[in-house]
Amino acid sequence: MSSFFINTFGCQANKSDSERIAGDYFARGYMEAKSWQECDELVINTCAVRQRAEDRARGFLYNVTEYFKQSPRQQPKIIFTGCMTHHGNQKLLEMMPEIDEILPVNEVGFNQAAIRKDKKHAWIPISTGCNSFCTYCIVPYSRGREKSRSYEEIIQEVQVLVDQGYEEITLLGQNVNSWGLEKVSIGFRKLMMRDEDFTRKDLPENQSGYLKPKGIPPFVKLLQDISKFKQIKLIRFMTSNPWDFHDELIVEIGQNKKIDRYVHLPAQSGSNQVLYRMNRGYTRESYLEVVRKLRQADPKIILGTDIIVGFPGETDAEFQETVTLAKEVGWTVGFVAMYSPRPGTASWKIYEDDIPHKIKKERWEILDQIINKDNLQIRPKVV
Ligand code: SF4
Known part of the structure; x- marks a missing residue:
């Protein structure tokens, strides 16, 4: 029997995709190898959020090929997937000729049954891609336009999980709030894909890729319906975007105690100027x-965030606005990242990466200290 092994880099979306890729292998009669040294097919599921993430995947590939130069065993077939596929097949094969096959990340799909190792908690993807086009982000290029999974498919998956004894689920999407609200055809696609330079003014507003909900937003309805499964004890979701964190969602979180009290709400910056550039x-x-x-809906709610320091043009004063936001909100946890330009994104095209690494590092340390180390002194804080 042939075997496969998947090495996953990056976020929960990739981990969830890997569960479905594994499901596809099992459906085709493969078994899972104990390690990459022993498999016939090796899937490398990559992350491109920062250059370092790409370097890690390339470093892993290097280690694999070096290992098999010395090993009597034949090198496995190497399949590359995940966000690094945004480079396009030709460029990837030029960069890494050792790759045998490229699996476009948007072809992983929702349909393969996921193979989950955790028997209590399950990730359920509810959408792929993103229409928001934050200027620094590679997702709209690597994962494509936003596409919501159907209500029926999601509820059916919850039913299957309940039947298997699962009690906790996390709904996954790049922006879960906009589930069911993406515009199918969006005019700025061409604009974002053209090669010539464009200016910040050309950029679509974040909201332009979505419909306005009429009545209860579909995501809130989805949460309500999933909560009706008695066996489900805890529902989490990630990630939410602050621009469409609807009032109805806030009310639902306040009332529905099956929803986790931890809310992840990426701020990225405390400066309006930087947020505009982003x-x-x-x-x-x-x-x-x-x-x-x-x-106000529930004082027990705790918050986490993502922050980017050293975004192009970030002045000391703009950075201080993020510092004061951190103190004001009192996030319980913050994933602080130093800006890293991703080729192909709008910020890479429009702005110069002009903040020296030393300053980025200093800003990173200040915020990490405030959010992740000093936060016990700051909390609880009701804004
Ligand atoms: S909302 Fe998130 S995934 Fe979408 S473009 Fe912005 S940062 Fe990227």
């Missing part, structure tokens, strides 16, 4: 408003 579609004030409403 094309995030909200302001510091509107972010704080969502925080205030969430804490």
Whole structure:
């Protein structure tokens, strides 16, 4: 029997994709090898969020090929997937001729039954891709336009999980709030794909790729319906975007105690100027408003965030606005990253990566200290 092994880099979306890739292998009669040294097919599921993430995947590939130069065993077939596929097949094969096959990440799909190792908690993808086009982000290029999975398919998967004894689920999407609201055809696709330079003013507003909900947003309805499964005890979701964190969602979180009290709400920056350059579609004030409403809905809610320091043009004063936002909100956890330009993104085309690494590092340390180390002194804080 042939065997496969999957090495996964990056976020939960990749881990969830890997569960489905494994499902596809099992369906085709493969078994899972104990290690990459022993498999016939090796899938490398990559992350491209920062250059370092890409370097890690390339380093792993290097180690694999070096290992098999010395080994009596034949090198496995190497299949590359994940966000690094945004480079395109030709460029990837030029960079890494050792790759045998490229599996476009948007072809992983929702349909393969996931093979899960955890027997209590399950990840359920509810959408792929993104229409938001934050200027620094590679996702709309690597994973394509946003596509919601159907209500029926999601509920059916929850039913299967309940039948298998699962009690906790996490709904996954690049922006779960917009589930069921993406515009199918969006005019800026061509704009973002053209080769010539464009300016910040050419960029679509974050909201332009979505429909406005009429009544209860579909995602809130989905949460309500999943909560009706008695056996489901805990529902988490990630990630939410602050610009469309609807009031109805806040009310639902406040009332529905099956929903986790931890809310991940990426702020990225506390400066309106930086948020504008990032094309995030909200302001510091509107972010704080969502925080205030969430804490009003339930004071037990705790918040986490993602922050990028050293975004192009970030002045000391703009960085200090992120520092004051951190102190004001009192996030429990913060994933702080130093800006790294991703080729093909709008920020890579429009802005110069002009903040020296030393300054980025200093800013990273300041925020990491405040959010992740000092936060016990700051909390609890009701905005
Ligand atoms: S919301 Fe922005 S940061 Fe998140 S995946 Fe979409 S484009 Fe990327």
